[in-house]
Amino acid sequence: MDFQLSCPIPKSEYDKILIAHGGGGTLTHQLITKIFLNQFGNEYLNQLHDGAILEINKTRFAFTTDSYVVNPIFFSGGNIGELAVNGTINDLVCCGAKPLFISTGFIIEEGFEIEDLWKIVLSMKAAADKANVMIVTGDTKVVEKGKGDKIFINTSGIGIVYDGLNISPQNVKVGDVIILNGRIAEHGIAIMSEREGLEFETKIQSDTAALNSLVDEILKVTKNISVMRDPTRGGIASALNEIASSANVKIEIYEEEIPISEDVLGACEILGLDPLYIANEGKILLFVQESDAEKVLNVMRNHPLGKESKIIGKVLDKGSPLVTMKTLIGSTRIVDMISGEQLPRIC
């Protein structure tokens, strides 16, 4: 038999934006560093945190912004509006701040049902009230039919950083334990099953929630938190890789300890997706000094958003950023930064 040892032609840079550029993985990271940081870079932005921490008249403020383009706009467990409010609150929380004020920008496609807009606005109001933040400014634009996809929402937020709290990857210490407040991958799978019309025995719901009341409780028992991160797009794997990289540390997580529901695990198995890379909207990763871990876990488990809190990992070492996982069968493997969107595999 005549074997030709050959291979495909090299493919390098994309000259157009792909969906994967927004996926939260390596391509997003490249876009941010090569395009945005390249021009906008400064001491605040360069930290690539969930938001910027700015000092004005000796008061430390956190400032963040995020846009929401989720499809479908109504999904099991929530809608685009409460997602937009909760997401910005959580970004402020992860800066170590108490969220206070939020702005909203609406980009609406011509022909959008007013009734749907009303539903979205009602849930935004409810989410803001629940989290005790005010929506204080906003903007509305309408684009021609076909030039947008129903509705896009941008929210920005301002909060005041808690006294004595210094959240930064640079503060991560060897020995810090990593605490997660519950089951992963629920938002991503809820959206995916709705979008693709996949049906499972039980309805998987988005975990969208504002995390400020949970973090309020945690801060009552410790200030020894080096980093908090809400693992949204890209899942806990991407969040941990970002932290490992900016803190220049080696992180180990334990597969057995990562909470996940059977339904979500089953959906991931069917679709060939790794739940570590799937989005969450009500989860938080906390890097806590080990001696404070027990009391933090206690208060978290007494809060409705933290009942299943667990220590899922530990900071092992300084130098050469890496995330590894002790697998269920006792071996160790790398948990990598994902390169683009996770694509369901063929078989």
Place this chain on the structure above:
Amino acid sequence: MKYLSEFRDYRSAKLLAKKINEITKHNWTIMEICGGQTHSILKYSIDELLPSKISLIHGPGCPVCVTPLEMIDKAIKIASRSDVIFTSFGDMLRVPGSELDLLSVKASGGDVRMVYSPLDAVKIAQANPDKKVVFFAVGFETTAPANGMAVLTARNLGLKNFSILCSHVLVPPAIEALMSGFNSNINGFLAAGHVCTVMGFDEYIPLSEKYKIPIVVTGFEPIDILQGIYKCIYLLESGEAIVDNQYSRVVKKEGNLEAKNIINTVFEITDRKWRGIGLIPKSGYKLKDEFSEFDAEKIFDLGDINVDEPEICIAGEVLQGLKIPLECPAFGKECTPENPLGAPMVSTEGACAAYFHYKKQKVN
């Protein structure tokens, strides 16, 4: 989760690893055929649990990796047409053709949609009578029944706007090709559990006899793979060249007769070029002539697409188990999942991508 957690159990893994260690006296090289198994081996670092006398090498069983360049270029040509909705499983979308990939076609305005089942593509065809809907039918014997079913469903519905771009490949001819190569160093095979779920394992018996190699039909969970390796080593050490079935909870000797019936109704055997390997006789399926109205290659004027793949990476050697990805000078340097030089770096089931995600620290 029932039938899952048992197969990812720490104690069973330790016990199996110990048993494998005890019975391994000689050096053995075992090839797992299927990309899903390669992925599991790397994801769970199963090689770490094995004695150094056992080498695992990775076979050509990644459908994304072996789909020939010409076929990707044909897909891109069809997908670029304004009268077409092109549908595909997700992981084909990123595979580079000679110039573009399907995601780039989508970014340039082509209607390229990811589907989870070929029957979804049939539904899209029903809903869009003014468009030609094409499904990219790739894969091994595993996906052939569903793709055949899509064609039969489209015919029963009287659809005139549905077709498949067919690039099916078959496992046994690939084993034959690997074993007949002068440089084969393979002592035993783990056959692909899902392929055998459809096809059974009768057709592996003559291969095992002819080349005097044990072939163990194996599943995909870590315990499955460790059991498969145990059975294979046991057979090798006792000098037995037979076909054994580790995946008996799913695989029957005769396979799934209904699924095979669909395959035999819709497809016939054809010669097929494998990316990185070359032409392997009688190694694929094509649509039978009576279904030519559903054959995208006959519907669309694709001209002659013949592209030669330049010798840059070692994908061909990796796909034949002659080298592992870490032996490639471009691995993790010029060639990464963002900038893949070869298809095995694209698919999650490709050996290079699996090494990159789970093993790259060993390069540094």
